[in-house]
Amino acid sequence: MSEFSSITSFHKALYAGSITCVEKVRSYLDRIQELKHLNAFLEVYEEEALETARRLDERIKSGQKVGSLAGVVIGIKDVICYKGHNVSAASRILEGFTSLYSATAVERLLAADAIIIGNLNCDEFAMGSTNENSAFGPTLNALDNSRVPGGSSGGSAVAVQADLCQVSLGSDTGGSVRQPADFCGIVGLKPTYGRVSRYGLIAYASSFDQIGVFGKDIADVAAILQIIAGPDEFDSTASQKEVPDYQISPAHNKTWNFTYLRDALYHDGLDPEMKDAFIDFFESLVDQDHTVKGSGFDLIDYIVPAYYVLTTAEASSNLSRYDGVKYGHRTQQENLELTDFYKKSRSEGFGKEVKRRILLGSFVLSSGYYDAYYTKAQQVRRLVADKLNQILDQYDAILMPTVPSTAFKLGEKSNDPIAMYLADIYTVLANLVGVPAISVPIGRHSNGMPFGVQIITKKFDEANLLNIAHQLMDRKQVATV
Ligand code: GLN
Numbered sequence: 001m002s003e004f005s006s007i008t009s010f011h012k013a014l015y016a017g018s019i020t021c022v023e024k025v026r027s028y029l030d031r032i033q034e035l036k037h038l039n040a041f042l043e044v045y046e047e048e049a050l051e052t053a054r055r056l057d058e059r060i061k062s063g064q065k066v067g068s069l070a071g072v073v074i075g076i077k078d079v080i081c082y083k084g085h086n087v088s089a090a091s092r093i094l095e096g097f098t099s100l101y102s103a104t105a106v107e108r109l110l111a112a113d114a115i116i117i118g119n120l121n122c123d124e125f126a127m128g129s130t131n132e133n134s135a136f137g138p139t140l141n142a143l144d145n146s147r148v149p150g151g152s153s154g155g156s157a158v159a160v161q162a163d164l165c166q167v168s169l170g171s172d173t174g175g176s177v178r179q180p181a182d183f184c185g186i187v188g189l190k191p192t193y194g195r196v197s198r199y200g201l202i203a204y205a206s207s208f209d210q211i212g213v214f215g216k217d218i219a220d221v222a223a224i225l226q227i228i229a230g231p232d233e234f235d236s237t238a239s240q241k242e243v244p245d246y247q248i249s250p251a252h253n254k255t256w257n258f259t260y261l262r263d264a265l266y267h268d269g270l271d272p273e274m275k276d277a278f279i280d281f282f283e284s285l286v287d288q289d290h291t292v293k294g295s296g297f298d299l300i301d302y303i304v305p306a307y308y309v310l311t312t313a314e315a316s317s318n319l320s321r322y323d324g325v326k327y328g329h330r331t332q333q334e335n336l337e338l339t340d341f342y343k344k345s346r347s348e349g350f351g352k353e354v355k356r357r358i359l360l361g362s363f364v365l366s367s368g369y370y371d372a373y374y375t376k377a378q379q380v381r382r383l384v385a386d387k388l389n390q391i392l393d394q395y396d397a398i399l400m401p402t403v404p405s406t407a408f409k410l411g412e413k414s415n416d417p418i419a420m421y422l423a424d425i426y427t428v429l430a431n432l433v434g435v436p437a438i439s440v441p442i443g444r445h446s447n448g449m450p451f452g453v454q455i456i457t458k459k460f461d462e463a464n465l466l467n468i469a470h471q472l473m474d475r476k477q478v479a480t481v
Contacts, residue, residue, distance in 0.1 A: 005216065006220055007069070007072050007166065007217075007219070007220045007223055008219060010072070010166070011070070011071075014070070014071055015060070020053070020057045021052075021053035021054075021056045021057050021060075021070070021071035021115065022050060022053040022054055022057055024053070024071055024073060025049050025050055025053040025073060025115060025117065028073050028117060028163075028164060029046055029050075029117075031162070031164055032117075032164050035162050035164065037140065038139060038140045038142055038145075038158050038164075039121055039136070039138065039139045039140060039155075040075075040120055040139050040154075040155040040158040040159045040162070040164055041075065041118045041119070041120055041121065041155065041159065042078050042088070042090070042118070042119050042120065042121050042155070043085070043086060043119050044117060044118040045085070045116065045118050049073070049116070049117045052115050053071065053115055056070055056071055056115075067111065067112035067114070068112050068113075068226075068227065069109060069113055069114040069223065069224070070112075070113040070114075071113070071114075071115060072113075072114045072115065072166050072167065072223075073115050073117050073165045073166050074109060074114050074115065074116050074117065074165055074167055074168060074169065074224075075116070075117055075118055075119070075155075075156060075159040075164065075165040075168040076106065076116060076118075076119050076120060076156075076168065077120050077122050077153050077156045077168070077170045077171055078090050078119045078120060078121065078122055078155070079122060079126050079201060079204075080103045080105065080119075080169055080171070080200060080202075081099035081100075081101060081102055081103045081200040081201075081202070082099055082103070082106050082116060082119070083100065083101050083102040084098060084099065085098065085099055086098055086099075087099045087119065087202065088135070088328070089122075089125045089126070089202045090121060090122050090124045090125075090133075090135050090136055091124045091125055091135050091328075091350065091351065091354065092135045092329055092348070092349050093322045093327070093328050093329045093345075093346070093349030093350055094327055094329070094349075095328050095329050096328060096329075097327050099200075102200055103197075103199060103200025103201055103211075104197035104199045104228075104232045104234060104235065104238075105169060105196055105197065105200070105201075105211050105228040106169075108227050108228050109169075109224070109227060109228065114227075117164075117165050120153070120155030120156045120168060121134050121136060121137075121154060121155030122134060122151065122152045122153050122154060122156070122170075122176075123151040123152035123154070123176075124350070124351045124354050125204055125315070125354050126153070126171050126173055126176055126202075126204045126209075127152060127315070127353050127354055127357055128353055128420070129150060129151045129152070129175070129176075129179060129413075129420050129423060129424060130148035130149075130151045130154070130408060130410075130413065130420070131150070131152065131155065131180075132151070132410070132411075132414050133151070133152075133351055133353045133354075134154075135351055138154070139155045139158050140158070141158065141161075141183060141184060141407050142161050142162040142184070142479070142481040143161070143184070143448070143449065143450070143479055143481060144448065146409055146410060147183075147407040147408065147410065147449065148183065148407055148408050148410055148412075149161070149180050149183055149184050149407065150180030150182065150183035150403075151176060151180060152171075152173075152176040152180075153168075153171060153172070153177055153180050153188075153212075153214070154180050156168040156169065156170040156177075156180070156214050157170070157180035157181055157183070157184040157186060157188070158180075158184060159214075160186050160214045160215060160216060161184040161185065161186050161479045161481060162481045163481065166215070166220065167214060167215040167220050167221065168213075168214045169211055169212070169213060169214075169224075170188070170211070170212050170213075171201055171209055171210065171211055171212065172188075172190035172209075172210050172211075172427075172431065173204050173205050173208045173209045173210075173311060174208065174424050174427055174428040174431050175190075175402075175403075175424050175427025175428060176212075177189065177212030177213070177214065178190055178212075178402050178427050178430075178437060178438070178439035178452075179402060179403050179424070179427050179439075181452065182402035182403050182441075182450070182451055182452040182454075183403065183406065183407035183449070184450070184479055185441045185449075185450030185452075185478060185479030186214055186215065186441065186478060186479055187214065187215050187216065187217070187221055187438065187439065187440050187441070187469070187473070187478075188212060188213070188214050188438065188439045189212050189213045189221050189225065189436070189437075189438045189462075189465075189466075190210055190212040190430060190431070190437050190438070191212065191225060191229065191436050191462055192210075192239070192435060192459045192460050192461075192462065193207075193208070193237075193431070193435075193459075194210075194237050194238055194239040194434070195210070195225075195229050195230075195238075195239060195436070195460065195462065196210060196211045196225075196230075196238070197211075197228075197230075197231075197232035197235040197238040198210070198211065198235050199232055199234035199238075200234075203318040204311065204314075204315055204318065205310065205311035205312075205315055205318070206237075206314055206318060207310070207314060208307075208310070208311055208314070208431040208432070210431070211228065213225060213228075216478050216479075218248055218440070218466055218470040218473065219247075219248045221438075221466065222246040222247065222248050222466045223246075225246055225462060225466075226245075226246045226247075229243045229462075230242075230243045239460070244463050245463070246462060246463055246466055248466060248467060248470045249467070250470075253471060254471070255288070255289045255291075256290050256291070256396045256468060256471075257290070257291045257394075257395050258290055258291060258292045258293075258395060258397055258398070258399050259293050259295045259395040259397075260278075260282060260292065260293075260294055260295070260398065260399050260400055261294075261295055261296075261300070261391075261398060261400055262295065262296055263296065263297045263298055264300060264400045264401070264426060265278060265279075265294075265400065265401075267300065267425070269404045269422060270404045270405075271404060271405045271406070271445070274401060274404070274405070274443075274451055277443045278400075278401060278453070281442060281443070281453065285472075292399070293395075295391050295394075295395075295398075297388075297391070299380070299383060299384050300425070302380050302384070303380075303384055303425065303428055303429055303432060304421055304422055304424055304425055304428060305377070305380075306380040306381055306384065306432065307424065307428040307432060308360070308421055309360075309373050309376075309377035310374070310377050310381065310432075311357075311361075312358075312361035312364065313361045313364050313365050313374050314361070315357050315361050316358045316359075316360075316361025316362045317365075319354070319358055322346065322349065322350075323342045323345065323346065324341060324342060324345025324346065324349070329345060329348060329349040331344040331345040331348055353417070356417065364377075381432050384429070384432050384433060385432065385433045385434075388429065388433045388435065388456075389433065389435075389458075392456070392457065392458045396457065396464060396468070397455050397456060397457045397464070397468050398455070398456040398457075399453055399456075400426055400456075401426055401451065401452075401453065401454065402426060402427060402439040402451070402452045402453065402454040403423060403426060403451070404423060404426065405423065406445045406447060406449035406450070406451055407449050426454060427454070429456070430456055434459060435456055435457065435458060436456070436457055436459070436460075436465050437454055437456045437457075437465075438454070438466070438469045439453070439454050439455075440452050440453060440472060440473035440474075441473060441474060441477035441478050441479070442472065442473065442474045442477060443474070444477060450477055450479060453472060455468055455469055455472065
């Protein structure tokens with residue numbers, strides 16, 4: 001639907017006077033209404049978005065200076081705080097809770113004159129791969145309503161896929177931006193750990209979490225990263241490193257030195273048709289004068305277990321703050337002892353998957369098992385990081401599938417958590433190591449669903465990552481709904 005496929009083309013029209021911000025917002029609002037059944041938005045800030053658009057139009061008309069994202073319509077995942085707006089992490093336990101401050105990423109978008117149009121559905125506390133763990137029902141994949149959009153940032157992916165907004169923010173702890181981007185046929189970027197401040201992002205696993213960006217156009221994603229990246233006095237894990245210029249140069253056609261991980265490409269879990277497509281894809285890159293060589297990565301089967309031990313451990317600690325006293329849901333049952341009150345409030349407020357992870361995390365941190373699980377997983381994390389960084393020192397980028405299959409059918413994996421976890425095999429790697437990664441559409445399966453290639457570079461090498469993505473992406477495969 002989108003008349004203007006990128007921020008640049010929208011801005012051209014806006015500054016030429018052929019469209020206004022109000023018109024742009026209205027067209028998204030109509031579209032959101034029309035595609036309500038997708039359940040992408042939890043809340044739409046209709047009046048507020050129109051009012052911001054009106055004010056922007058006046059400023060533009062009177063020749064005042066406006067920010068680099070003027071009038072760009074953005075949706076945010078419901079784990080990102082926006083002052084005065086509800087934030088629930090798609091959980092009953094935060095029912096009715098209003099953000100007391102805005103995430104740094106949100107502050108920066110607003111300062112650049114972006115328009116935030118609403119908050120987006122996701123898996124509860126960003127735990128999941130299908131969006132089926134949301135307390136507010138699943139989001140549907142707009143290309144095939146019988147399929148999931150992926151998760152946990154399913155709403156953020158569908159909002160962009162179905163043109164309900166220009167770009168959106170998600171969070172990526174183990175693939176939650178790249179995997180739904182892959183399932184929906186769009187672009188999803190997870191920046192380097194520490195590139196974007198986590199201040200105001202509801203914590204799942206703090207040493208993995210990173211805010212990421214969805215778009216249909218690499219230059220759009222780069223423009224958003226440009227604004228939200230950088231040091232932040234409210235997050236000591238946000239890097240002090242200067243933010244380089246992420247602008248994509250369209251003429252920028254370089255030959256690159258790529259590698260793929262043999263143990264990933266020839267893994268039993270990968271859909272055979274996708275494997276063949278990747279082999280063809282790598283050959284086509286060689287035909288275009290890039291180098292593509294295989295690297296060994298025999299730690300591949302350890303990364304999902306290490307990820308689930310470490311993230312559940314961190315989650316069990318992070319989620320202990322939801323005790324029925326400080327935030328959101330509180331049990332109505334009276335005359336309870338304090339411990340029973342906590343138990344009851346938490347049992348009522350959290351969904352099944354979140355409970356499973358809190359239990360798992362408490363177990364791996366318990367005194368008798370700490371060394372066998374938590375310490376061991378930390379050691380695996382170190383080995384994996386050393387190995388991956390060593391490979392990245394020799395090549396410009398690693399290329400691999402984002403997910404081993406295309407989008408699941410609704411319900412297909414919801415009763416089999418292990419199968420669901422194993423499907424994270426290709427995405428958790430970048431979070432374990434902290435490197436940036438992006439998924440861009442490159443193909444279509446015979447079942448009609450899109451799939452992407454995942455590109456991984458060294459830490460803080462987003463400028464190259466985005467330029468490589470721009471070169472490799474198959475624009476014909478970007479979803480049109
Ligand atoms: N699917 C992964 C999980 O359930 C990823 C989640 C995420 O990145 N937030 O943990």
